[in-house]
Amino acid sequence: xFKPNLRCRIQLSSGENDVxxxxxxxxxxxxxxxxVKLEISNEKTSVRADSSASRGNAxxxxxxxxxxxxxxxxxxxxxxxxxxxxKLRIAARHPRFDVxxxxxxxxxxxxxxxxx
Numbered sequence: 001x002f003k004p005n006l007r008c009r010i011q012l013s014s015g016e017n018d019v020x021x022x023x024x025x026x027x028x029x030x031x032x033x034x035x036v037k038l039e040i041s042n043e044k045t046s047v048r049a050d051s052s053a054s055r056g057n058a059x060x061x062x063x064x065x066x067x068x069x070x071x072x073x074x075x076x077x078x079x080x081x082x083x084x085x086x087k088l089r090i091a092a093r094h095p096r097f098d099v100x101x102x103x104x105x106x107x108x109x110x111x112x113x114x115x116x
Contacts, residue, residue, distance in 0.1 A: 001098070002068055002105040004032030010073075011080040023078040031073055035083060036066040036107075063088060067108040068096075075106070080113055087113040 007030060014026030043062045065088055069075055079090050088110035098104040 002034065002070070002096075004034050004068070004070060006033050006035060006083060007031075008033035008067070008069070009082040010075045011082070012074060013076065013078050025080055029074055031075070032070060033081075033083060034068040036068060037064060038067075038084065038086065039064040040086065063110070063112040065108075065110045067110060069106045069108055071103045071105055073106055075108065081108065081110055089113040 010029050010031055011025045012027055012029060013023040016024045018024055040063050063086070067081065067083060067088075075081060075090060075093065077090055077093055081088050081090055089112070090108055091111050092109040094107045094109075095103055096105050096107050
């Protein structure tokens, strides 16, 4: 049985896209959630133009997260979720069922949100 233990702030998508095809955030809703995994790290990535001679690289922030939301959540893919001071973009939403087959909660996988 899923029991949420944190407050999450979700910014729902407005249903429109900007000039780059990215969803435009809309209104905020507050919901209860539970964090299963929230790993934020800086990873080195290769810079292709420099990789042949100087072996240049860049530092890129990487997030691995799994968040559980109630079965009544309004969150969808491409919405923004803020939990523990971290803003994330919802990449996937998977329903999870209890042993009797009823919808118990949703598992959210989210990535780093970069504002334009």
